[in-house]
Amino acid sequence: MSGPAPKSDFPPIRACLFDMDGLLLDSEDKYTICTNTVLQKYGRPPLPWSIKAQLQGRPGPAASKILHEWAQLPVSQEVFYAETKDLQKIHFPDSKPLPGVEKLLGDLATAKVKGEKAGKVHIALATSSHEANFKLKTSHLEELFTVFSSDRRVLGDDQRIAEGRGKPSPDIYLLALQTINSSLEPGEEEIRPEECLVFEDSVPGVEAGRRAGMRVIWCPHPELRKEYTGKEEEVLAGRTGSGGEVDMHLVGEIKDGWGEHLDSLMDFPYAKYGILVQG
Template identity: 45%
Template sequence: MSAIIERPKIRACLFDMDGLLINSEEIYTEVTNSVLKDHGKPMLPWSIKADLQGRPGTESAARFLAWSQLPYSPEELYGIFGERLKKRWHTTAPMPGAVELLTKLKGNKVPIALATSSYRGNYLLKTAHLGHMFGLFSEANTVLGDDARIPKGKGKPEPDIWLVALATLNANLPDHMEPIKPQECLVFEDGIPGVMGAKKAGCQVVWVPDPNILNVFEDKKDEIVGEWGEILPSLDAFDFAKYGL
């Protein structure tokens, strides 16, 4: 019988954005289905949606095209989506419990960083009207999908974006403090690729999936989050005491 390894104490929290902090994944789904409808195609299945979540834009477009067989290149499709999405990003809203969670972590002096696959242009459009929430992240601790520190082809589900986000926190620690280790980070994610990347980075994970995606992956949910993972229905269900926060 193998010994139970105790979880390291959490010293920092890292956050995805789309679908976790804001309802932008709903908007992505609506726009995707509008493009499919234009071509007489069925709506996007949740199993395919789960594979696209959190990936860099052109990679997500390439995977979508492999399934949908629409007559575009990934770059063309990304442009079509971009034009339709641009008209919707001003409507994004915080997900339940998101502002409260971030505010409490800041009040408790827990270091936080944002790690989103959204490129800077889209990030600004999605968040310009949500300064009360995204102002809680410093610019130095906001890592975007087109950050030069993330090698090309190394977006989620690779660990790079999470490790870069952690590095931004360690860069600002007082000299007397030990650097924060990946296993001392709690990653909050709604997408399976992001969860995979966080696990590869060695972090602990809180997975907050869309209920439709959780239904599709019900039989694999424990495997997805791993030994040091937890599944929550929403961010307002997070238990601070459980993690000593």
């Protein structure tokens, strides 16, 4: 028996919500370098992508717990975290935009919504990075991040996100949408979740977007993509189980049309999402 036909009558996208690490910046590779340096120090093998896939997108404490349980290091989680953090202070300031990111953000800064709700496309950031790490990764890229106004940047240590409700829970993306809706121009109609497009590289992040009732672009690292060969549709539906059994009624269905996989953010298909780019 075949499932329901994919939805095709989506409204135009009015808001684009972005993850950061591994999606906008190559900072995920910096995490790997720092982690592997400490693992090697204690005679442990490099971090495999099967484990890294579980870490991506999650808040620091949750990721650290998963990593430490796998690594079985002869030092405490706190020592490992401290040593890794010292290395991150060296490597994070070298973070660079990934291919297509500068053009995509530049285009969206002046883009319009197609159709009866024609207006500007709104943009917000929703990253699990805490403020200190965010500054390390972005202080040298201030011009790139000007598209995200300060009130539309939701970071991992935002007090409005309840403890334990980081990605893959939907809270961070719902909050990002809230920051947009609370600052719309007079007369602008409130943006609904189905009018939002989430950009993610991680599997927990895709699940967070789907649980928020939003459409999702999954643009993973090539090595992460290999880890999920044959399971792409489960990822796009948010049904990989990375969030456990909580809120499973909020995830999507296989091939329901709400998610799309892209190899990179270059040549983004704006028209498909009802986005009109200037020029």
